[in-house]
Amino acid sequence: MTSTPVTTTATSAAAETASAAPSAAEAADGTGLHGPVTAWFDEHARDLPWRRPDAGAWGVMVSEFMLQQTPVSRVLPVYEQWLARWPRPADLAAEAPGEAVRAWGRLGYPRRALRLHAAASAIQERHGGDVPREHAQLLALPGVGEYTAAAVASFAYGQRHAVLDTNVRRVFARAVAGRQYPPNATTAAERKLARALLPQDEALAARWAAATMELGALVCTARGPECVRCPIATQCAWRLAGSPAHEGPARRTQTYAGTDRQVRGKLLAVLREAVSPVPQVVLDAVWDEPVQRARALDGLVADGLVEPLSGGRYRLPLT
DNA sequence: TAGCCGTGGTG
DNA sequence: TCACCAAGGCT
Numbered sequence: 001m002t003s004t005p006v007t008t009t010a011t012s013a014a015a016e017t018a019s020a021a022p023s024a025a026e027a028a029d030g031t032g033l034h035g036p037v038t039a040w041f042d043e044h045a046r047d048l049p050w051r052r053p054d055a056g057a058w059g060v061m062v063s064e065f066m067l068q069q070t071p072v073s074r075v076l077p078v079y080e081q082w083l084a085r086w087p088r089p090a091d092l093a094a095e096a097p098g099e100a101v102r103a104w105g106r107l108g109y110p111r112r113a114l115r116l117h118a119a120a121s122a123i124q125e126r127h128g129g130d131v132p133r134e135h136a137q138l139l140a141l142p143g144v145g146e147y148t149a150a151a152v153a154s155f156a157y158g159q160r161h162a163v164l165d166t167n168v169r170r171v172f173a174r175a176v177a178g179r180q181y182p183p184n185a186t187t188a189a190e191r192k193l194a195r196a197l198l199p200q201d202e203a204l205a206a207r208w209a210a211a212t213m214e215l216g217a218l219v220c221t222a223r224g225p226e227c228v229r230c231p232i233a234t235q236c237a238w239r240l241a242g243s244p245a246h247e248g249p250a251r252r253t254q255t256y257a258g259t260d261r262q263v264r265g266k267l268l269a270v271l272r273e274a275v276s277p278v279p280q281v282v283l284d285a286v287w288d289e290p291v292q293r294a295r296a297l298d299g300l301v302a303d304g305l306v307e308p309l310s311g312g313r314y315r316l317p318l319t
Numbered sequence: 320t321a322g323c324c325g326t327g328g329t330g
Numbered sequence: 331t332c333a334c335c336a337a338g339g340c341t
Contacts, residue, residue, distance in 0.1 A: 108325030
């Protein structure tokens with residue numbers, strides 16, 4: 001997507017959508033996408049707990065950590081338990097990191113639990129227990145990258161940031177770039193496009209960010225996009241091009257069976273369920289190949305997910 | 320920067 | 331059935 005028509009005048013489709021006189025915010029939308037997408041969002045947005053007014057910045061941050069590479073349906077129950085147990089960053093920071101790992105359950109990527117715990121500690125130490133508002137301060141927290149920093153600043157504090165997740169990238173790839181899928185890795189061109197499409201008005205920008213994500217999650221999905229339900233189908237560059245199939249390098253496919261990741265998962269599952277230190281012999285039972293098993297366990301220890309004790313016993317980390 | 324890091328639902 | 335996919339971050 002080298003050339004993007006973000007500076008074109010409003011399309012006829014956009015003009016049709018704005019039946020009455022367009023507001024100042026809509027008039028600033030050179031693409032004609034803001035109005036239809038945010039209007040669709042107002043009607044179809046899911047009622048998710050981290051979107052409720054009482055969720056707070058901490059609730060938003062917890063949800064963003066959990067939602068990294070994990071579907072909403074699996075996050076919901078864990079999120080509720082997590083917020084009930086640790087309603088403030090200080091509450092989590094006061095716990096052993098292993099308790100965060102245990103409460104993480106089977107969400108996957110348990111290092112996120114460790115990082116969320118570390119982020120809570122950093123918030124307590126550096127920000128007096130309040131989730132910081134500044135993008136740069138958010139970005140400096142453990143486990144917070146470009147996406148999460150922008151998401152928290154936008155969703156929790158209503159700021160104007162380009163929020164570029166896999167959903168938004170796919171929506172932009174189709175609607176603007178005319179491709180079925182975005183590139184494997186986020187490109188500078190995508191960031192530039194996201195900034196260009198961001199409404200000037202702060203509140204509208206925050207709504208736009210949430211709306212484009214929701215559109216990608218509910219309608220403009222990876223496998224079976226439901227274009228008949230899409231508010232910008234008539235403007236979609238990919239559709240207008242005849243919905244061409246993805247070109248270029250195959251999207252990376254990652255195997256799981258037989259990998260260290262699977263072994264780590266099995267080892268950690270045992271430790272999560274255990275209420276007392278686990279003897280080596282119990283861990284040995286989860287995988288029959290000793291070299292890989294040892295490598296996986298060493299990796300967990302190196303990552304801080306597992307604490308080795310004397311006598312060949314192991315547990316989730318207390319510190 | 321490409322590879323690694325979990326888990327489970329699904330078309 | 332089995333790849334693909336899901337609100338990424340880190341090195």
